[in-house]
Amino acid sequence: MIDLHYAPTPNGWKISIMLEECGLPYTVVPMQLGRGDQYTPEFLKLSPNGRMPAIVDHTPADGGAAVSIFESGAILIYLAEKSGLFMPTEMRKRFDVMQWLMWQMGGLGPMLGQNGHFLLYAPEKIPYAMDRYTREARRLYGVLDAHLGEGRDYITGDYSIADMACFPWIMTHKAQGLTLDDFPNVKRWFALVRARPQVQAGLAVGKQEKKPMDEQARKIMFGVDAPAHAQAQQ
The missing domain is CATH 3.40.30.10 (Glutaredoxin)
Known part of the structure; x- marks a missing residue:
């Protein structure tokens, strides 16, 4: 247990x-x-x-x-x-999953966390911080959108812990002041992951x-x- x-x-x-x-x-x-x-x-x-x-x-x-x-x-x-x-054993596929997991841990999560903080929770509005983190959030969404646009249903081809790591942060897109309409490949992937009963x-x-x-x-x-x-x- x-x-x-x-x-x-x-x-x-x-x-x-x-x-x-x-x-x-x-x-x-x-x-x-x-x-x-x-x-x-x-x-x-x-x-x-x-x-x-x-x-x-x-x-x-x-x-x-x-x-x-x-x-x-x-x-x-x-x-x-x-x-x-949800983690391949073959070396190349395993490290493909690992690098996208690290991308989420080191980039997507921290940057969206900061963006959300300065947009929603900071006691005073700081334009420089809001602009800096919103731009970085959009850049990271763009990285994922371009990657998924290369013919992939999921981030590394097959559903994996990389998708489970990224999906909950993309769930916050409205609070982040972003729309998935600007990132059509992310929008397609997001709907595919969200439809899984285990995700629900x-x-x-x-x-x-x-x-x-x-x-x-x-x-x-x-x-x-x-x-x-x-x-x-x-």
Whole structure:
């Protein structure tokens, strides 16, 4: 059994989708990020960076003690290896998936996160920041659109953890101030992924737990009122 420490956000959805797709049994440990659950000593032992998701696998493949994994990209790789699904074993195909997973982790997610922050949550509007991150968001959408325009249904040809990593972030396109009509290949791919029953099941996990953020929750979420030891790690 796998414990999934989780909140319904793009990074959380990656893992709930993957667990539904590969059919591994799991239990959700709900997290209220606006309450500061990510900064508790118990969670920081699992995820030293104070960010969810994290998993604890009580039945690892080596038969040893429980294994805890943090960082959504690492969790996707771990679950792919555990299940033998959604990650090719052939070297060239495997690293094709890996490089697009790293592209999402290093580019798409962080840049869209910053774009969304300055558009929606920043206490003051900073035109330079808004313009800089909106431009970078559009550039990254364009990278994915051009790649998918080369005759691919999914990012690396076959459906993989690369698609599961990117899809939840593209789900935020309206909040990002973007329209998929400007990126027709992304729009086609997005509809194809979203139609998968397991994706819908993964998106439904914890949906009832999602609550609007008040001002105090925003301060906790963005580290203003995080515990001092957690702030030191940011």
